Amino acid sequence: MVTIRDVRVIVTSPSCPLVVVKLETSEPGLFGLGCATFSWRYVAIQAAVESYLKPFLVGRDVARIEEHFQSMMVNGYWRNGPILNNAISGVDMALWDIKGKMAGMPLYDLLGGKCREAAQIYQGVGGADDKQLADNVSTLIERGIHYFRLGGHEVGRKQQPPDGALPGVPFHPRQSTRGTFKALEHLRDQFGDDIELIHDVHERLTPAQAVEFAKDVEQFRLFFLEDLLAPEDIEWFANVRAVCATPLAMGELFCNPREWTPLIAGRLIDFMRMHVSQMGGVTPARKAAILGECHGVQTAWHGPGDVSPVGHAAQLHLDLVSPNFGIQEFHGISDQIREIFPGTPEERKGYLYPNDKPGIGIDIDEAAAAKYPPKPEVPGWFELRLPDGSIQRP
Numbered sequence: 001m002v003t004i005r006d007v008r009v010i011v012t013s014p015s016c017p018l019v020v021v022k023l024e025t026s027e028p029g030l031f032g033l034g035c036a037t038f039s040w041r042y043v044a045i046q047a048a049v050e051s052y053l054k055p056f057l058v059g060r061d062v063a064r065i066e067e068h069f070q071s072m073m074v075n076g077y078w079r080n081g082p083i084l085n086n087a088i089s090g091v092d093m094a095l096w097d098i099k100g101k102m103a104g105m106p107l108y109d110l111l112g113g114k115c116r117e118a119a120q121i122y123q124g125v126g127g128a129d130d131k132q133l134a135d136n137v138s139t140l141i142e143r144g145i146h147y148f149r150l151g152g153h154e155v156g157r158k159q160q161p162p163d164g165a166l167p168g169v170p171f172h173p174r175q176s177t178r179g180t181f182k183a184l185e186h187l188r189d190q191f192g193d194d195i196e197l198i199h200d201v202h203e204r205l206t207p208a209q210a211v212e213f214a215k216d217v218e219q220f221r222l223f224f225l226e227d228l229l230a231p232e233d234i235e236w237f238a239n240v241r242a243v244c245a246t247p248l249a250m251g252e253l254f255c256n257p258r259e260w261t262p263l264i265a266g267r268l269i270d271f272m273r274m275h276v277s278q279m280g281g282v283t284p285a286r287k288a289a290i291l292g293e294c295h296g297v298q299t300a301w302h303g304p305g306d307v308s309p310v311g312h313a314a315q316l317h318l319d320l321v322s323p324n325f326g327i328q329e330f331h332g333i334s335d336q337i338r339e340i341f342p343g344t345p346e347e348r349k350g351y352l353y354p355n356d357k358p359g360i361g362i363d364i365d366e367a368a369a370a371k372y373p374p375k376p377e378v379p380g381w382f383e384l385r386l387p388d389g390s391i392q393r394p
């Protein structure tokens with residue numbers, strides 16, 4: 001029996017803190033890596049893994065992934081929170097990595113084998129004005145990108161906050177929806193139906209504004225509208241469905257199966273886009289993907305910069321084996337990160353390709369990782385403020 005010998009957390013911050021669990025086994029040289037990246041609370045993840053999960057896991061059989069997932073989830077009694085889920089994900093992915101290495105198979109083979117060669121990606125695009133936005137889209141088209149996600153594009157006269165208002169990043173919901181409407185209109189005028197358009201609302205509207213906005217942008221035939229509602233307001237999806245056919249994507253903030261299960265089973269969204277480490281790893285993500293397959297809901301896993309290459313690769317394996325894969329968010333990976341993580345997936349002509357090494361296929365150069373020590377910080381964009389100076393979801 002191969003057992004768990006050590007569980008360590010490695011944090012490296014070439015751009016933002018990336019958190020990876022390294023799980024070593026009783027077999028010399030056999031180890032696994034898992035993504036536990038919750039960049040903005042990485043100290044807590046490190047403590048959860050090394051102070052609580054490690055003593056619980058050392059000496060146990062590496063083969064029993066489901067057993068370990070279930071027991072880690074209830075071992076602290078309270079569960080389904082972002083700290084613990086990310087910590088569990090680090091261990092869960094590392095165990096899948098080890099299982100693949102022991103079998104001599106890439107994770108995609110272990111999960112049933114590829115049903116596509118690569119995952120089509122979408123990228124974020126912006127611009128100070130319509131012309132720059134269209135120019136940036138043209139540049140990406142030349143690189144082979146076909147799917148584009150717009151963020152906010154505010155238009156209109158800036159309103160002064162009240163005297164004494166606290167500092168922050170100003171955000172005006174109505175100016176943002178009007179600006180986005182104009183940007184979408186411009187891109188459809190310029191590029192016709194040859195490109196796919198996505199917009200991320202980032203849960204910044206009230207539910208009523210969200211219903212109105214989804215209806216207004218229906219004419220632009222979006223690929224999907226992302227995070228139209230906050231997790232606290234998901235019952236409103238039924239109202240959106242009742243008034244328009246705009247495809248809906250949701251999930252990056254979810255950490256409890258009770259959040260995604262009703263939306264998938266009720267066919268209230270079209271794309272699930274959970275953050276795989278926030279769910280708890282490959283084990284729960286695979287189950288959610290299959291639930292989606294049974295209900296006609298596609299996958300579009302969350303793929304921002306604050307996912308480690310181990311996390312990107314793990315979700316890419318899921319993309320390749322899931323018949324209901326929809327699209328993969330991916331914004332490129334820097335040379336520094338590639339140096340730290342040999343084996344990082346390659347982007348070519350709008351597709352993301354894995355390597356064919358056993359397991360998840362990513363290694364870590366710990367000396368290179370140590371060149372970028374993290375420092376605790378809270379990013380400024382978290383302090384978004386409405387015109388009256390009150391706090392808004394970032």
Ligand code: MG
Pocket residue numbers: 200202226227252
């Ligand atoms: Mg998003």
